Amino acid sequence: MDELTSSRRRLLAGAVAGGIGVVAGCLGTDSDDPSDDGGAELGLSLSRVDGSLRDRYVRDSDDPAEEWDEAALNAALAGEEYTTQYRKPFFAGVDDPAYVRRDGTHYRLGSVVVDEVAETYPVLRLFEVDGDSDPNSTDGGGESAVDADEGEKLPDADQRAVQIAHFAARARGNVGGYPVGLVQRGGYAYRDGTARTESALLRDDGPERVVYRDNTYRVEVERERFHEAVYRPTAEPVAERPERMEAILRARLVGPRIGSDELSAEADRILRRAATDEYAETYPYSDAYVELLRALDARPYIDGNVRKDGGGVETGEEMIRHDEEYYERYLRILDEGDD
Template structure:
């Protein structure tokens, strides 16, 4: 129901982490490749997921079919060279590390925005807490309940923060703000039943009853001006730009030994893993995909190293999302 817009360079394979198949069996089992020793170091798992089609299919949107989250008025204005601004919200959710692209009349544009001002606004903030006492009545905040749609969304988002408060786990950044939900849209404030005088003190959501707290708080919000730069006149040029932007290592099967190619086949759509020290073939492949730091068994002590790393690579002319995950201790 609620969708974030994480950086595609870091999280291009968001579904990969949750949808990877079981580890390859038989000769592709953990640590069984070639002359690998029975290691007792961290386990390194490699997964590859083939990307169908071109990068243009994934990243370049047709002017008549923009993503749902884009501000279409901003898109119309910037392509027409007209003045337009948005407040708090980037018009295309784009940044230098995570650009957006659109195709109009045969020309590809890179979209973005720049900050041109700052304003101070006061918005109501909804937070949910455990009730102080027994609750005699509460308003149903589910989709089948009595609250307007804007309030349902507000409660659903504030619920994430209430659920995480005092417990392990987190909540979706970008949706939850200041520990609750911020009513920014004028229409949501006008139609709200929770913001009215004599508003309900308690709501029920997902079989849990919460105490409602509303505070009106000040926010400093950036003002954005959308930008569009023409960058390509042909599909081939656009594909080259996207490769340069998103693709890391480029290798072919001819670059690899037979054992390293076998690891690639085992990791394609599934998983391959070994424990440190790794086999010669695994080390060869890690070097080929520019994952040299992972050859070191003490990589978790190095700076700027994540337990899971994802990157797009090109192998034999096709695009793949590759994921490297380090496991140790009980996870190993």
């Protein structure tokens, strides 16, 4: 506890400038009242990662991820010229690469921006029709609304477009949001040429209204200009041996490494308990819990007011290694009413 005591002394020394609120912060409470003896309840849970990191993060070139552009993968591995537009070919970047194995060599996949293009796409937006959710009712032009919940009424591309535009329509005027990666400019952009050709909603004589999830929406389509990046896929060899690939992933993804022989018996018991069920204590924490939190490099939870000073630390998530096993570590402050 000497290190914790020293930490408290440093914080108390700083309280001359910051006032008594600093003292409350070092206690880990959510109150500026120094008479408040209540402390934060901190929960720890561990989720075991089955197998090696290679099993989880490295794909075989004969079994690429569904979202990959397979032609881009082949071109990058062969050193051939190839580009993709708008979407990264492997949904990977410098800080979040993808990995693939071919003929015993492990490659780090990514992309670089090599150009920009401008394209015009139709954008579908939906607007609620107040007080009218009857799919058989008509608009001023006499058109009946198409029921998008019935699969045979619209092409597949239109059904997806309605679903995504519905998210934006539902969010208008409400607190909350919608999936930004899908919704664009308040609706759905028809980027795929086949989808545009087959669409019923984009035709000049297309339906003026659609019904989706018991809501009737007015259909609005506008053609808008988009500026898109052009990507060249990259594939860099990084490892021949599986052990080296594992080390690369471990260096990138794994934080603290903890051996059972490095912990006291009680701290090790808490760690193993957290691997089967969430473990929690209320501040001031036991010596064993503080020891484990330090081993997990979770010092913000014991050396400061995590509610006020820790930013996003309350949902702390990290991968750790305990002995020879990997775990995803979750730390959270338990408020009243949490299970």
